[in-house]
Amino acid sequence: xxxxxxxxxxxxxxxxxxxxxxxxxxxxxxxxxxxxxxxxxxxxxxxxxxxxxxxxxxxxxxxxxxxxxxxxxxxxxxxxxxxxxx
Amino acid sequence: xxxxxxxxxxxxxxxxxxxxxxxxxxxxxxxxxxxxxxxxxxxxxxxxxxxxxxxxxxxxxxxxxxxxxxxxxxxxxxxxxxxxxxxxxxxxxxxxxxxxxxxxxxxxxxxxxxxxxxxx
Numbered sequence: 001x002x003x004x005x006x007x008x009x010x011x012x013x014x015x016x017x018x019x020x021x022x023x024x025x026x027x028x029x030x031x032x033x034x035x036x037x038x039x040x041x042x043x044x045x046x047x048x049x050x051x052x053x054x055x056x057x058x059x060x061x062x063x064x065x066x067x068x069x070x071x072x073x074x075x076x077x078x079x080x081x082x083x084x085x086x
Numbered sequence: 087x088x089x090x091x092x093x094x095x096x097x098x099x100x101x102x103x104x105x106x107x108x109x110x111x112x113x114x115x116x117x118x119x120x121x122x123x124x125x126x127x128x129x130x131x132x133x134x135x136x137x138x139x140x141x142x143x144x145x146x147x148x149x150x151x152x153x154x155x156x157x158x159x160x161x162x163x164x165x166x167x168x169x170x171x172x173x174x175x176x177x178x179x180x181x182x183x184x185x186x187x188x189x190x191x192x193x194x195x196x197x198x199x200x201x202x203x204x205x206x
Contacts, residue, residue, distance in 0.1 A: 001089060001141055008096050008134065015100075018107045022119075030116050030174035037166060038110060038123050041159065042103065045134055048152060052138060057147035067155045071162035075169055082173035 005053040012046035033077045040070030088140060095137030102130030115182035116174055124167035131159050 016039045023035040044067040051059030106126030113119045135156040139149040181188065 001092070004089070004093060004096060005138075005141065008100065008137075011100050012103065012134075015103050015107045019110060022110050028116060028174070028179045030170060030177070030179055031119065033170060034116070034119060034123055035110060037170075038106065038127060041127055041131060041163075044155060045131055048135075048138065048148070048155060052142055052148045060148050060151040064151050064155055064158075067158050068162075071158065071166050074166045075162075078166070078169040078173040081170075082176055 002053055005049050009046045009049040009053060012042045012049070016042040016046070029081060030078075033074055033081070037070060037074040040066060040073075044070065092137045092141045095133045095140065099130050099132070099134035099137065102126050102133070106130055115185070116179050117171060117181065120167050120171050120174075124163055128160060128163055132156055 019035050019039050019042070023032055023039065026032045026035055044063045047059055047066060048063035051057060051063060103126070106122055109122030109126065110119050113122055135152040138152045142148045142152075175190070
């Protein structure tokens with residue numbers, strides 16, 4: 001079971017690394033926001049699986065924080081893109 | 087038995103996450119990439135989180151957080167995709183040259199705001 005959790009954690013990080021290519025060369029700002037949002041969702045899941053693997057329940061709170069604030073950040077970026085800073 | 091269920095759920099979730107990443111890399115257009123991202127993230131993240139709940143048991147510190155993360159992803163993922171596509175369309179991110187229709191640009195449509203220039 002521990003091995004399975006570890007494999008999922010590492011695979012999610014590999015998927016996030018794959019998405020870094022789109023983050024680096026996305027032609028528009030919205031592409032980069034999309035790639036960053038997807039990367040943070042994957043990283044939140046990876047942290048959650050790492051918490052279960054390492055048996056440290058305080059890391060699960062980190063995953064919760066990452067998931068909620070990544071979507072909040074993407075919403076605020078979209079609003080900034082649409083109508084400026086305020 | 088539990089291990090088999092968790093392995094199948096994790097395999098499904100990882101497959102959909104990987105297909106989302108490949109779609110985001112390979113799709114020609116921001117809007118198609120958004121569609122890949124939102125649908126496959128939901129379909130890829132939820133089996134992984136359910137697998138974690140099955141692995142750890144329903145009344146543990148991890149299962150509660152996993153279910154809450156799943157709820158957040160289901161609620162906020164679609165809202166974020168909608169806000170991002172709307173903002174990108176207003177800013178003027180170009181569509182793929184093979185797109186067949188541009189619905190808000192049709193005559194008689196509700197949205198008649200002019201598109202700004204792309205600032206990429």
